[in-house]
Amino acid sequence: MRLSNACLLDNQIGDRAAEQVLAALKSAGVQPEKRPLLTHCQILGEDLISQMREQGVIGNIQPSFTVTDASYVRKRLEDDILPYSYCWKRMLNSGVVCAGGSDAPIETCNPFQGIYDAIYRHKPDRPQDVFLPEEQLSFDQALALYTTGGAFAAMEEHKLGKIAPGFCADFVVLRHDVTQDHSALVAPNIVESVWVNGNKTYQYDPEFAESKATQHDLSNSLLPGKNGPMRVCRCCGH
Structure with missing residues (x-):
C-alpha cells in the first residue's frame, strides 16, 4: 500500500473494533496523506475521536443509519455510551473529516436521503422522535459530507466536490x-x-x-x- 496511491478503508461498528483499527494504523505507520478511512463509526468514544483527528483518519459515515438503527440502539447501549453513537456533529466539531455514504444496499444510495437524515435524524412519520438531537447537522455540514468530504476521502479534492474554476x-x-x-x-x-x-x-x-x-x-x-x-x-x- 505504501507503494501505491490507494487509501486503506476498514469497517468498524463497535468501539473495541475502532480502537483496534486505530492502533493497527498507528503501528503500521499509516500517514494522514494516505487518507485512511474508518467506515461506519457507529460507536466511538471521546478518546477514539481524538485519535482519529490526530492520525488523520477520515470518518466514512452513513447518516441514514441514524434512522433505521435508532429504535434498537437506544435499548442496547448504556447511557454513557449512547452520546458517542452515530455522533457525526461531535466528530466534525472535533476536527475529524467525514464523508457521507449509504452502505447500499443496506440503505438507499440516494444522497439526498443521506443529507436529509443527517439534518433531521428521525423517521418521516415520527418527527418528534429525533435520535440524539444534539447531533443534528446544519444543511451546510450535511451537504459537505457528500461533496467536499467525499472528494477529500477519494483524494480528488483538487477537482471534485465543489463548483470552482479548474474543477470538473x-x-x-x-x-x-x-x-x-x-x-x-x-x-x-x-x-x-x-x-x-x-x-x-x-x-x-x-x-x-x-x-x-x-x-x-x-x-x-x-x-x-x-x-x-x-x-x-x-x-x-x-
Whole structure:
C-alpha cells in the first residue's frame, strides 16, 4: 500500500473494533496523506475521536443509519455510551473529516436521503422522535459530507466536490430550493438535470417520471438490506 496511491478503508461498528483499527494504523505507520478511512463509526468514544483527528483518519459515515438503527440502539447501549453513537456533529466539531455514504444496499444510495437524515435524524412519520438531537447537522455540514468530504476521502479534492474554476463541472440542478426548505430533499423527482464534466446526462421528463413512479414496501422480511436477505440474487438471478 505504501507503494501505491490507494487509501486503506476498514469497517468498524463497535468501539473495541475502532480502537483496534486505530492502533493497527498507528503501528503500521499509516500517514494522514494516505487518507485512511474508518467506515461506519457507529460507536466511538471521546478518546477514539481524538485519535482519529490526530492520525488523520477520515470518518466514512452513513447518516441514514441514524434512522433505521435508532429504535434498537437506544435499548442496547448504556447511557454513557449512547452520546458517542452515530455522533457525526461531535466528530466534525472535533476536527475529524467525514464523508457521507449509504452502505447500499443496506440503505438507499440516494444522497439526498443521506443529507436529509443527517439534518433531521428521525423517521418521516415520527418527527418528534429525533435520535440524539444534539447531533443534528446544519444543511451546510450535511451537504459537505457528500461533496467536499467525499472528494477529500477519494483524494480528488483538487477537482471534485465543489463548483470552482479548474474543477470538473459535475453538478445537479434541482427542482426545489433545498437550501431554504430542507424537507424538499426527499421530494419525488427532485432532480431537474444532471451534468457530468459539463455535459448534460439527464433531463427530467414529467411523463416518464409519472410512468415509472413506484411505491416501495419496506415491510417484507425478504427485502434487501436490514429488512432481510434478497429474494433473488442480483448477480445470477437465482
